[in-house]
Amino acid sequence: MIEQFTHFFSILINLISSPTNIIILFVASFLGIIFGAMPGLTATLGVALLTALTYSLGADTALLGLLGMYVGAIYGGSYPAILINIPGTPAAAATAMDGYPLTQKGLAGKALGLTTTASFIGTIIGLLFLVTLSPLIASLALQFTSWEFFLLALLGIILSGSLTSPDLVVKGWIAGLIGLLLATIGRDALQFFPRYTFDVPELDSGLEIVPVLIGAFGIPQVIRALTNTHHVKPPIFTGSILPELKSITRNIKHIFRSATIGVGVGAVPGVGEDIAGWVSYSTAKKTSSKAQQAEFGKGSETAIVSSETANNACVGGALIPLLTLGIPGSPPAAMLLGALLLHGITPGPSIEIDHPNFLLEVTAIMVLASFAMWANGLLLAKQVIKVLQLPTALFIPVVGVLCILGAYALNLNMFSLYLMIPIGIVAFLLGEMKFPISPMVIGLVLGGMADESLRRALLLSEGSFMPIFERPVALLLVLVMTVFILAQFSWFKRLFSFEGKK
Amino acid sequence: MKNVVYLFCLTLALVASSSHAKREYPTRPITNTVVWSAGGGTDAINRMLMAEMAKELDVRINVVNKTGGVAGSIGMNAVLRKRADGYNLVGLSSSNVVAAVNGGWTQKFDVWSPFIVGSSPDVVSVPYDSPYQTLEDLIQASKNKALKGAAGGVGGIHHIYLLELQKASGADFKYIPYPGSAPSQTAAITKEVDFVVTSMAEQAALLRGNKLRPLAMLHPDPYTLEGVGEVISAFDAYPSLSERLPLSQAIGFAVNKKVPEAVKTKLIEAFNKAMNSSKVKDWAMKNHYQLSGLSGQLAEQEFARLESIFTWTLDDLGANKLSPSKFGIPKP
Numbered sequence: 001m002i003e004q005f006t007h008f009f010s011i012l013i014n015l016i017s018s019p020t021n022i023i024i025l026f027v028a029s030f031l032g033i034i035f036g037a038m039p040g041l042t043a044t045l046g047v048a049l050l051t052a053l054t055y056s057l058g059a060d061t062a063l064l065g066l067l068g069m070y071v072g073a074i075y076g077g078s079y080p081a082i083l084i085n086i087p088g089t090p091a092a093a094a095t096a097m098d099g100y101p102l103t104q105k106g107l108a109g110k111a112l113g114l115t116t117t118a119s120f121i122g123t124i125i126g127l128l129f130l131v132t133l134s135p136l137i138a139s140l141a142l143q144f145t146s147w148e149f150f151l152l153a154l155l156g157i158i159l160s161g162s163l164t165s166p167d168l169v170v171k172g173w174i175a176g177l178i179g180l181l182l183a184t185i186g187r188d189a190l191q192f193f194p195r196y197t198f199d200v201p202e203l204d205s206g207l208e209i210v211p212v213l214i215g216a217f218g219i220p221q222v223i224r225a226l227t228n229t230h231h232v233k234p235p236i237f238t239g240s241i242l243p244e245l246k247s248i249t250r251n252i253k254h255i256f257r258s259a260t261i262g263v264g265v266g267a268v269p270g271v272g273e274d275i276a277g278w279v280s281y282s283t284a285k286k287t288s289s290k291a292q293q294a295e296f297g298k299g300s301e302t303a304i305v306s307s308e309t310a311n312n313a314c315v316g317g318a319l320i321p322l323l324t325l326g327i328p329g330s331p332p333a334a335m336l337l338g339a340l341l342l343h344g345i346t347p348g349p350s351i352e353i354d355h356p357n358f359l360l361e362v363t364a365i366m367v368l369a370s371f372a373m374w375a376n377g378l379l380l381a382k383q384v385i386k387v388l389q390l391p392t393a394l395f396i397p398v399v400g401v402l403c404i405l406g407a408y409a410l411n412l413n414m415f416s417l418y419l420m421i422p423i424g425i426v427a428f429l430l431g432e433m434k435f436p437i438s439p440m441v442i443g444l445v446l447g448g449m450a451d452e453s454l455r456r457a458l459l460l461s462e463g464s465f466m467p468i469f470e471r472p473v474a475l476l477l478v479l480v481m482t483v484f485i486l487a488q489f490s491w492f493k494r495l496f497s498f499e500g501k502k
Numbered sequence: 503m504k505n506v507v508y509l510f511c512l513t514l515a516l517v518a519s520s521s522h523a524k525r526e527y528p529t530r531p532i533t534n535t536v537v538w539s540a541g542g543g544t545d546a547i548n549r550m551l552m553a554e555m556a557k558e559l560d561v562r563i564n565v566v567n568k569t570g571g572v573a574g575s576i577g578m579n580a581v582l583r584k585r586a587d588g589y590n591l592v593g594l595s596s597s598n599v600v601a602a603v604n605g606g607w608t609q610k611f612d613v614w615s616p617f618i619v620g621s622s623p624d625v626v627s628v629p630y631d632s633p634y635q636t637l638e639d640l641i642q643a644s645k646n647k648a649l650k651g652a653a654g655g656v657g658g659i660h661h662i663y664l665l666e667l668q669k670a671s672g673a674d675f676k677y678i679p680y681p682g683s684a685p686s687q688t689a690a691i692t693k694e695v696d697f698v699v700t701s702m703a704e705q706a707a708l709l710r711g712n713k714l715r716p717l718a719m720l721h722p723d724p725y726t727l728e729g730v731g732e733v734i735s736a737f738d739a740y741p742s743l744s745e746r747l748p749l750s751q752a753i754g755f756a757v758n759k760k761v762p763e764a765v766k767t768k769l770i771e772a773f774n775k776a777m778n779s780s781k782v783k784d785w786a787m788k789n790h791y792q793l794s795g796l797s798g799q800l801a802e803q804e805f806a807r808l809e810s811i812f813t814w815t816l817d818d819l820g821a822n823k824l825s826p827s828k829f830g831i832p833k834p
Contacts, residue, residue, distance in 0.1 A: 052565055055553045145694040190679045192572050192604055192656065192823075201579065204606075205570025269688060326707045327688050334539070341546045344788055349711015353729065452681075459678060460650060460694060 007357060011364040021064055024057075028065040029372035032072020033380060037080055037088045039214045039406040043073035047335040051342065059343040060361070066339050067362070068369040070332050074273055074312055075119045075373050079384055082111045082304070084399060086217040090209065090445050091273030091314075093438045094281045094307035096217075097164060101299035108385045113243040114301060115308040116377035118255060121248075122309035123370040125259035126266070126316020130323075131363050137317070138324040141267045143473045146457035151468070151477035152268065153450035156275040157443050158481055159282045162488060164297075164436035169488045171435045179443015180450065182207055189452040190459075202415040211407040211416040212423050212444055216437050218403035219424020225396040242378060251305045254284050262310035266317020272330030273311040274445050280310030316366065323347050323359060527588055527765045531562040534755060535581050536593030537574030539567060542682060543703060547619050547753050548593035550785055554776035559768070565593070572606025573657065574598045579607055586758040588765035596621075596752035599809040600657040600816060603831075605823040610831065611809045614756035615766060617773050618796040618804060620786055621751035622703035623721035624663045625733060627714040629693050637718040637736055640697060641673040648674045652686035653699040655679060657822070659751055660686070662815050663720045664699045666747055670740040690714060701751060702727070703790040721748050727790075746815070746834070750794065752808060754801075770797045810834045 015021055028050065035046035046069045054062035077092035082099030095115065102111040129137065144152070157180065161172030185196045186206030197203040248255070258280040265276040284306035285296050296303050318330040326348030328334035340347055351358050387395065407420045427437050461467050468474045486492040534552050538544040545567060552563040568577035574594060578601065581592040592614070599611050626637060634640040643649060653660035656679050668675050680686040683700040690698035691713050698705075698714070702725060708714045710729045718736035719725050722744065725733045737743050757769060776782055777795045786793050796804055811834045813826035826833075 048567070052549060052553075055549070142692045145689070145692050186570075187572060189681055190656070192606075194605075201576070201607075204572065205576050325688075325691065325713065327684065338542070338545055338549070341789070342550055344785065346707045346789070348707030349713050350707045350729070351711075353710065456678060456680075 004360065008360050008364060011357070011361050012367065015060065015064065015364060015368060018061075021061055024061055024065045025068045025368055025372050026376065028068035029072040029369060029376050030380075032069040033076035033079070033373070033376055035069070036073035036076020036078075036092075037384075039080060039086055039088055039218055039403055041406065041409070042089055042210065043070055043077075043332040044335055046070075046073045047332050047339070051335065051339040054339070055342060059340075059345060060365075062339065062343055063362070064365050064368065066336060067365050068372055070336065071123055071312065071315055071366070071369040071373050072376065073332070074315055075116070075308075075377060077311075078115045078119070078304075078308055079112070082115065083108060083384065083388060084221060086221055086399070086403075087213070089273070090213060090441060091277055091311045092307075093160070093217075093274070093441060094163075094277035095304055095311075097281070097297055097307075097438070098300045098303035101297070102304070103388065105299055107299070108388060109240075109381065110243065111304055112381040112385065113240070113378065114247060115304055116374060116381060117243050117248060118251075118258075118305040118309045119312040119377070120370050120374040121255050122259045122262060122312035123315060123366065123373070125256065125309075126263050126313035127363050127366050127370075129260075129263045129313075130316045130320055130366075131359065134320045134324050134359070137263070137267045137320050140264075141269060141321050142325075143471075144268050145471070146453040146460065147467055147471060147474045148477065149271070150450050150453035150457060151474055151481070152271060152275065153446040153453065155477055155481050155484075156278055156446050157439060157450075158484060160278045160442040161436075161439040162484065163278065163282055163285070164438045172439050175430065175435045175437065176439035176443040179440040179445075180447040182212070182440070182444045183447020184451060188455075189448065190455055202413070206448065207419060207444060208416060209441075209445055211420040213441055214403045214407045215420035215423035216427040216441050218399065219421065220428035220431050220437070222396055222400045222403070223424075223428045225392055247301060251302055254287075254302050254306050255309050257283065257287070258306040258309035259313040262313025263317035263320075265310070266314035266330060267320045269321050269327045271449075272318060272332075273314045274442060276310040276314045276317075277307040278442070280306045319362065319366075323351060323362065325349060527762075527768055528559050528561045530589065531564055532556075532559070532589050532591060534563055534565045534591040534593050535577050536565060536567045537569060537577030537598060538593070538595070539569050539682070542684070543622070543701070544593055544595045544753050546789075547791070548755055551619055551755070551773075551776055551782060554779050554782055555772045558772035558775045563591075572604045573601040573655075575601040575606030578609075582609070582613060582758060584758075586760035588757060588761045588769065591755050591757050593755045595659075595754070596750070596805070596808045596812065597655075597658040599805065599812050600822070602829050603813045603816060603822040603824050603826050604657060610829045611805055612802065613759055614805070615759045615761070615798070616752075616756040616801045616805050617754045617769070618750075618752045618794040618801050619754040619777070620791040620793040620795075621753060622701035622789075622791050623719055623723075623725060623748065624660060624699055624751075625702050625705055625709075625719050625721075625725070626667065626697060626699050626717045626736065627690065627705060627709065628697045628717060629690055630712050630715045632696070632715065634697075634717070637739065640717060641671045644673040644675055648676045649696040650678050650694075651675045651697050651699065652678050652680050652689045652695040654683045654686050655681060657812070657816050659749060659812075660699045660701070662749065662812060663747070665815065665819060666743060667699070667720060667736065667740070670742045670745075687714065701790075706790050746811060749808060749811060750804070752794070752804060753791075754794075766798070773797055807834070 035041040050066055050069050054065050077089035078095045081087040081092040081096035085096050085100040087093045087096045099111050157176040161176040162169045164172050187194055187204050261280045262276045284302055318333040321327040322333050328337045407416045536545050536548050549565050552565050556563040568580055570576045581590050584590040601607050628634050651664055653664040678695055683704045686698050689695045709716055716733040719733050720736055722737045724735050810831055813831050814833055816822040817826055
């Protein structure tokens with residue numbers, strides 16, 4: 001163990017002793033934050049683009065840049081979520097729930113400072129898991145087969161549905177179901193059968209997430225600003241960005257629990273930051289006191305800390321199956337796999353044979369990446385809150401243009417725009433009727449997985465639903481879901497509190 | 503008003519083309535659109551090769567991914583719609599030849615002029631602690647109870663290998679579709695399926711790390727994998743496999759066939775130089791790929807052969823939407 005530690009520090013010192021490495025690290029991390037923060041540019045795209053640029057560099061240096069980008073981009077998604085209520089990535093949708101209310105109260109700086117530090121702590125805890133428990137977690141991740149993937153996707157949708165609804169919970173679920181419906185558009189993944197494509201070739205591959213995300217969150221925001229004649233500017237933030245130690249210690253149990261959730265969700269192949277934020281948010285709400293619970297959705301510190309810690313801890317989690325099994329845990333991790341292969345490193349169970357100490361090296365790089373993110377984050381936060389001081393007449397058109405650019409830039413495809421605008425208008429109308437939008441987007445993100453996994457599972461079991469009750473993880477997921485749904489009914493709550501009194 | 507706009511555009515085009523005429527292709531960055539997802543075999547090979555070719559052509563080559571549709575039809579459609587000037591390449595593999603018969607698009611594959619980088623032989627593997635010790639065990643067991651097998655997506659090369667094995671051995675397999683090789687292998691590790699057929703390049707790390715155990719190569723030659731040992735060829739026990747196999751996986755890229763000859767020659771030159779570079783050779787060896795290096799007419803013939811075998815195999819199985827004869831694809 002001690003030998004490992006000395007080795008770890010020698011790698012760390014080796015890495016930072018070269019000034020080029022430091023420059024690449026900070027630039028990549030900075031670009032990552034920008035990628036995360038711009039609607040339309042995602043962590044996945046950032047890592048993919050950087051892969052080509054780092055081809056000629058050494059493997060260490062390239063990895064430094066790529067991981068810096070990945071960590072930065074996951075964190076960067078929280079900026080627009082907090083400042084303008086448009087999550088930069090689906091992962092930050094849970095952060096917007098409480099981050100934006102804080103901005104409206106004039107506490108944008110505090111919110112950004114808190115999420116920066118929480119993201120940093122989340123990443124570091126994710127790493128501790130990566131180093132110490134990766135074989136164990138990898139074997140747990142292998143408990144997930146088609147049934148579990150289906151149930152997990154469903155759980156994600158139900159959680160986000162029940163948490164985000166400002167009105168009736170069932171409205172959240174309806175929004176989630178609309179998302180699921182949207183996810184069925186396109187060729188089905190198992191047999192290529194066209195569903196709701198109306199012979200439009202652009203619909204063959206289904207609805208792109210990014211234009212829908214931007215349309216659903218960005219357009220309503222722009223419409224609302226236009227219809228609002230007396231716009232109230234959020235008060236100017238004057239305090240310090242660096243969070244007080246007290247607000248961190250106050251939330252320390254939430255930080256630890258959220259990080260554990262993040263690592264767990266991240267380790268499951270194919271499931272990423274999007275679910276982690278919601279699961280963590282709901283757990284935080286359940287375990288908070290009554291008074292704190294009332295704060296959720298209105299600008300709770302605990303809420304943003306939980307979702308941001310979890311989605312960053314996910315990065316460490318996603319690396320576990322990648323490095324130990326060669327299976328990427330999330331979409332950006334899949335890009336990372338490609339980059340590693342380019343540099344002649346094949347992650348997987350044979351990595352300890354071919355590249356001993358690679359795990360330690362990745363850990364050292366991740367530690368540096370989180371430091372770079374934290375430093376960049378605190379420096380940037382102070383500057384970015386200034387955008388709130390811009391006059392609405394100037395600010396909203398810029399947001400509108402960025403939304404359109406973001407949706408177009410992904411594929412350089414006009415069709416994305418034809419998709420984004422109607423979705424935006426529908427989302428605005430739904431929002432006016434007090435339907436939450438997040439579950440719809442989460443439904444679309446996870447719907448494909450739910451649909452494909454369920455059908456494959458039924459194919460494997462020859463049409464029987466019994467395996468759900470025979471597999472421990474699946475059973476657990478079903479129980480959690482049932483309790484969650486029943487808990488929304490008053491008779492169930494009464495029954496529960498009655499038994500509690502007895 | 504419209505006329506003025508047309509005139510203006512025409513002048514611009516003329517000026518642009520005359521200034522271009524003075525300099526040889528390529529004068530601006532080239533874009534390579536890979537139709538499979540980033541991180542996969544086709545993507546990795548294209549990114550590596552393009553970096554080497556960029557050195558020869560002395561321009562940047564941007565590699566982007568445009569996945570989806572049927573067997574990569576969306577990416578192929580997008581590139582084919584662009585001007586045939588050699589500035590747009592498409593990164594693809596032999597699995598793309600089934601796009602037309604599955605209803606993805608309406609073109610025969612001969613709209614492309616392909617460049618074949620290489621392939622990796624297919625291997626049948628089981629979970630490491632599976633009860634099946636040999637390929638015979640697996641096939642015998644399947645006759646009592648259908649065994650579940652994963653082999654990438656419907657109509658892909660690994661699917662065809664699985665079907666050929668089934669036909670040659672009389673086994674009863676139940677094919678379970680997965681979106682690609684990596685998820686198929688994961689399904690074998692989690693024991694959701696009983697066995698998996700993918701390429702050696704894709705499986706090597708899992709075989710060496712004792713997550714999967716190889717039973718046999720679906721290739722005429724045995725394969726020696728460092729740390730695992732020699733993997734026997736299934737062709738010895740089931741000679742009828744050699745009727746239509748081996749099919750090369752043919753990973754590479756292609757350019758619109760209508761590009762000017764001069765552009766094609768330039769690309770072939772750069773391709774040959776890149777293929778002979780030590781960087782590409784080392785990479786291929788480390789990653790269990792066998793290099794091919796076919797281009798021009800030879801590569802077109804190879805793809806025509808693959809198209810005919812792939813599409814008619816699917817037709818035999820009734821797994822296609824449209825008959826290959828509708829596109830004038832000859833029987834193998």
